[in-house]
Amino acid sequence: MLLAIDCGNTNTVFSIWDGTRFLCTLRTATEHQRTADQYFVWFKTLLHHHGIMADIQDVIISSTVPRVVFNLRVFSDRYFNCRPLVVGKPECRLPVDVRVDVGTQVGPDRLVNTVAGFDLYGGDLIIVDFGTATTFDVVDSDGAYIGGAIAPGVNLSLQALHEAAAALPHIDVTKPDHVIGTNTVDCMKSGIFWGYVGLINGLCGRIKAERGRTMRVIATGGLAPLFQQGTDMFDMFEDNLTMHGLTVIHAYNKEG
Numbered sequence: 646m647l648l649a650i651d652c653g654n655t656n657t658v659f660s661i662w663d664g665t666r667f668l669c670t671l672r673t674a675t676e677h678q679r680t681a682d683q684y685f686v687w688f689k690t691l692l693h694h695h696g697i698m699a700d701i702q703d704v705i706i707s708s709t710v711p712r713v714v715f716n717l718r719v720f721s722d723r724y725f726n727c728r729p730l731v732v733g734k735p736e737c738r739l740p741v742d743v744r745v746d747v748g749t750q751v752g753p754d755r756l757v758n759t760v761a762g763f764d765l766y767g768g769d770l771i772i773v774d775f776g777t778a779t780t781f782d783v784v785d786s787d788g789a790y791i792g793g794a795i796a797p798g799v800n801l802s803l804q805a806l807h808e809a810a811a812a813l814p815h816i817d818v819t820k821p822d823h824v825i826g827t828n829t830v831d832c833m834k835s836g837i838f839w840g841y842v843g844l845i846n847g848l849c850g851r852i853k854a855e856r857g858r859t860m861r862v863i864a865t866g867g868l869a870p871l872f873q874q875g876t877d878m879f880d881m882f883e884d885n886l887t888m889h890g891l892t893v894i895h896a897y898n899k900e901g
Contacts, residue, residue: 648701648725649891650717652708653754654777659688660888661699667888669695677712681719704729705895707753707887730898732757732891740764740897742789754887755782756790761890762863763788765883769858771849772886773879775866777801779841781848783856794848799841799868806833820874842875849878 647662657675661668671691673679692699704721706729708714714731721729730737732753741760743751754774759782762770768786773779775798782793797805799818807815816833824839826832853860864872864879865886873879883889 646699646701646703647892647895648699648704648721649888649895650704650706650708650729651754651757651887651891652706652710652713652717654709657713658888660885660891661697661701662888662892667885668697668699670885670888675710675713677710677716679713679716681716681723684716684720685724701725701727703727703895703899705732705891706730707732707757707891709752709754730895732894737894738898739894740788741784742787744785744789744791751790752780755780755793757887757890757894758782758865759784759788759790759890760893761883761886764893765886765889766861766863766881769856769860771852771860771862773845773849773862773864773866773869774886775799775864775868775872779844779866781852783852783860794852796844796848799837803833803837818868818871820871838872838875841872845872845876846878 649660649662651658652675655675656672658670658672660670673687704725704727706717718729721727739756741763745751758772758774762772762784768784768788770784772782777798779796779798783791785791807813816830818837819834820838821831821834824835826835849862861880862878864882869882873882
């Protein structure tokens with residue numbers, strides 16, 4: 646079995662792939678201080694809770710937080726007796742090209758999403774990922790990653806608003822009943838929700854115009870279902886897009 650690990654700035658996700666489906670998906674907060682032994686105790690405890698007996702033989706890692714990779718490597722070596730494949734390292738080959746400015750370091754999560762999107766839907770895609778940052782990734786007709794845009798994430802914007810303006814409370818992200826708020830909380834909800842809907846529509850529309858062709862838009866990430874309620878820009882929603890991409894990359898490297 647394959648253990649796919651996606652380490653983001655906020656959460657780290659572990660999924661077990663048996664070759665046909667994901668048996669389970671587990672989440673923990675991303676903390677660079679966490680040791681390999683701590684990962685294993687947490688991981689083993691939850692597997693036992695779910696009643697899963699997993700014979701893990703391979704591990705693949707995508708991480709936007711470089712400092713956690715070392716302990717995840719030790720975790721893989723010590724407990725599964727395997728050297729993990731790490732997206733972005735020279736030994737990890739991608740089934741798609743990366744066509745950006747020379748010297749540019751593209752986030753591994755964006756490359757993995759590109760691979761997944763092209764595998765599922767072909768080329769000419771815009772992938773909108775609602776994470777700590779909201780990213781817009783453009784996939785060419787042949788599956789190549791050709792760039793995109795990065796905006797502050799929804800929760801990051803809320804946190805900055807709360808911390809920078811003492812009178813403004815911290816709120817949850819929901820779709821407001823009205824655009825015009827009649828109290829502080831409703832005004833904030835409207836600004837965040839409809840502001841990000843405008844961001845999504847505006848950036849996707851400009852990318853399509855710049856490319857001059859029909860493009861499909863894939864949404865992924867925890868807040869994607871919420872923002873689907875405010876725009877018809879999304880053609881598909883893929884909850885496990887990144888994990889699917891990791892399985893595709895792993896299979897590609899095994900075949901080679």
